Amino acid sequence: MTMGKDQHMTPSVSAADLAPTSYAWEIQATGLKVKVGRKRMAVDGLDLSLGIGVHGLLGPNGAGKTTLIRALATVLRPAGGTLELLGQDTGSMGEHRALRRRIGYLPQEFGYYKRFTVREFVEYLAWLKEVPKKDIPGAVQRAVERVGLADRADKRMKTLSGGMVRRVGIAQAIVNDPTILLLDEPTVGLDPAQRLRFRELLQEMGRDTCVVVSTHLVEDVAAACTDVVLFAEGRLVFQGTPNELAEAGGPEHVGDSPLERGYTALLQGPDQGRGTW
Numbered sequence: 419m420t421m422g423k424d425q426h427m428t429p430s431v432s433a434a435d436l437a438p439t440s441y442a443w444e445i446q447a448t449g450l451k452v453k454v455g456r457k458r459m460a461v462d463g464l465d466l467s468l469g470i471g472v473h474g475l476l477g478p479n480g481a482g483k484t485t486l487i488r489a490l491a492t493v494l495r496p497a498g499g500t501l502e503l504l505g506q507d508t509g510s511m512g513e514h515r516a517l518r519r520r521i522g523y524l525p526q527e528f529g530y531y532k533r534f535t536v537r538e539f540v541e542y543l544a545w546l547k548e549v550p551k552k553d554i555p556g557a558v559q560r561a562v563e564r565v566g567l568a569d570r571a572d573k574r575m576k577t578l579s580g581g582m583v584r585r586v587g588i589a590q591a592i593v594n595d596p597t598i599l600l601l602d603e604p605t606v607g608l609d610p611a612q613r614l615r616f617r618e619l620l621q622e623m624g625r626d627t628c629v630v631v632s633t634h635l636v637e638d639v640a641a642a643c644t645d646v647v648l649f650a651e652g653r654l655v656f657q658g659t660p661n662e663l664a665e666a667g668g669p670e671h672v673g674d675s676p677l678e679r680g681y682t683a684l685l686q687g688p689d690q691g692r693g694t695w
Contacts, residue, residue, distance in 0.1 A: 441505030443467045444598055444628035445490060449499030452482075452489045460485035462652035463499065472624035474639035474660075475632040476681060477649035483632045484526065486649065487602045490630060491523040504597060519548050522596030524587045526603050532576035536567055536586050539575055543590035561589040566615055580607040588616070592623065599629045605638055617642040636677045639663075648684055656684045 445468040452461035460482040477483050488494045489501060489508075496509045506517050530539050540561055544554045562571045565585040575583065584607045591599060605613050620642040623629050630647075633639065639646055640660045648656035648663070656663065660677060667679025 441502070443469050443502075444504060445469075445630070446502045447499065450489070450496055450501050451498030452485050452494055453497040454485055459497070460652050461489065464652070464654055466647065466654060466657070468628055468630065468647075470624070470626060470628055471644035472620050472629045472631065472642055474643035474646045475630055475649060476634070476636065476639060476646060477655075478685065479634075481649045482652040483649055484602055485652075487523075487600050487630065487632050488525075490598070491521060491525075491600050492518060493523075515548070519594060520597040522591035522594060522599040524591040524601045524604055526606070528587050528590075530575050530583075530586075532574065534575050535572050536562060536575065536578070536589075537571040539586060540589050540593050544593045547594040549594050557593050557595070558589075561593040562586075564592065564619055565589045566612070581609060581612055584608060585612065588619075597627060599623060599627050601630070602632045603634070604631060605633065605635060613638070636675065636681055640675075640677050648681065650685055 445466070447464050447466045450461055450464040450466070451459055454460040462482075464486070475483050475486070485494065489496065490503065492503070492508050492514050501508045503517060504520060506514070508514065508517075534542065537558055540558045541554055544557055545551075549557055559568070559571075562568050565588050567582065567585055567589065570578065570582065575586065578586070584604065588601070588604060591601065605616060608616060617638065620629060620631065624642075624644060631638070631643065643660060645657060645659055646663050647654065656666070663680040663684070664676035665680065667676050667681075667683050
């Protein structure tokens with residue numbers, strides 16, 4: 419079952435508000451297969467269509483979430499099926515340079531030069547993403563302001579806490595104003611106040627961007643995501659709104675939130691939960 423594109427948008431954005439495009443979906447996978455190494459198929463026959471909005475990618479460890487994010491970032495090529503990003507088939511030959519200029523990507527771990535300042539590091543990534551030279555200073559300033567690091571912009575990376583480094587990672591991911599934004603466990607190391615600001619940034623970005631957030635924190639999905647993609651053993655288990663995920667839950671248990679119950683019920687199989695796709 420496939421949701422209409424308008425169901426992926428935040429309620430405050432109508433189709434008329436969006437610039438016309440030549441493609442139906444920002445992300446469209448059909449029978450997608452992606453390997454890790456030579457043998458293991460980490461993504462196995464995935465059908466998925468995502469448009470404007472914030473999409474929470476949930477699943478247990480080993481589900482294939484990071485592999486899927488890397489394929490969406492064009493780091494990995496499909497081993498089967500098709501993957502189209504902004505209407506372009508990523509399985510075709512070529513370096514996809516033009517496509518990558520329109521993608522923002524934060525991996526779970528990213529390398530950086532410790533002697534760089536925050537500003538220098540984000541400037542360097544803006545240059546790698548081929549942001550026009552005249553636009554780089556303004557783009558960098560906006561990015562560091564959006565992640566709350568304007569007062570640390572001239573501090574060296576080696577002096578920052580783990581949470582601050584993560585925020586720099588988010589800044590480099592958004593410095594090119596991407597059309598597709600891919601974030602793999604972005605809230606790791608953030609304190610509660612920083613996570614709250616990050617959720618607000620996600621909601622802001624989701625007004626005109628296709629944002630995919632891989633996370634194990636169900637509460638982040640509830641607070642910021644327009645829909646949930648539940649992934650297990652390389653396959654789509656469920657796609658729907660956070661409310662629909664909550665409704666899929668079984669009997670209430672002390673300490674469990676409705677979303678956590680829905681998550682657990684759906685992973686147990688179609689006989690245990692409602693709303694599987």
